[in-house]
Amino acid sequence: MSFHAIHERWLGVHLTEREGESKRRLLQGHGHAEKLFLEAVWFPAFFELEGLAPEYEIADFRDGIRFLDFAYIKNGLRLAIEIDGYRSHAAETSRWQFSDSLMRQNHLILDGWKLLRFSYDDIKEKPRMCQQLLQQFMG
Template identity: 70%
Template structure:
């Protein structure tokens, strides 16, 4: 058991329970169950190492003038990300046609209101956690890179680049970062440039006008690119 996760998870959940009341508080106490904790333990925390910006059982206005609750919402740096966890039974024959239509319309209205939406099946969270982590990392890379305020997601992306660079038999190139994070060339170049500015990476090769490859700064501690 990862005691660091357990401590941070407990503090994160307790803080939310104390700060809210009504239906959301009830859902946090009674509805935040096995699947939700498994997502935080196997997907979110290994990917970002904190819960900054993540909210459970987040209440949003419903298009029928009521309220709905998202399994998770990430709200930071102007980003609105809804994360939903779906069990198999949610989409099986047990769901009515009205419920199915209502679910689709609910998602459509979230998109109209400016939300990004990522859905995970319980089976993928349990059986393919690394795939789910990478999807979130790639989403954060595309959504948050280039913003003025450095987020925990960007810090993680920098760590991923360092880990990947340490595993290569050659100096890392922008194309390697593009393949790793599934981001555009200009975003990969911005990320690498910011890492050079922070002295995490150093230019490598003979080029002086254009940097074509990079190497890890040997003066940086190795703990920076070892996943905790």
């Protein structure tokens, strides 16, 4: 079965399990960069999408909600995966957004999450390096 068929089925399952803001976020947040990560990095590294949840909702340290680009939860492991584009995560970020992003990451770690971040450029231009990093992490 092709990646595209597996991806469509996987995404459909997650969409049927969601409602409200969580469903809206999945429809809007799972875009080009996230799909490229799955197609160029995750799927070639592991040949499946099982255990991986897109736009995963978590409680935030200020009693709100936030979304991880991906969460991998399996065998007691909680891995947060973030895909960062340069423009939206660096070039056009305000000082407040920059500080908030760092504090969010700190709280994820304090809450027991492992965290891996990938730039869009590395996913696009160095997918094998990203695959190897994930494989190394998984052991």
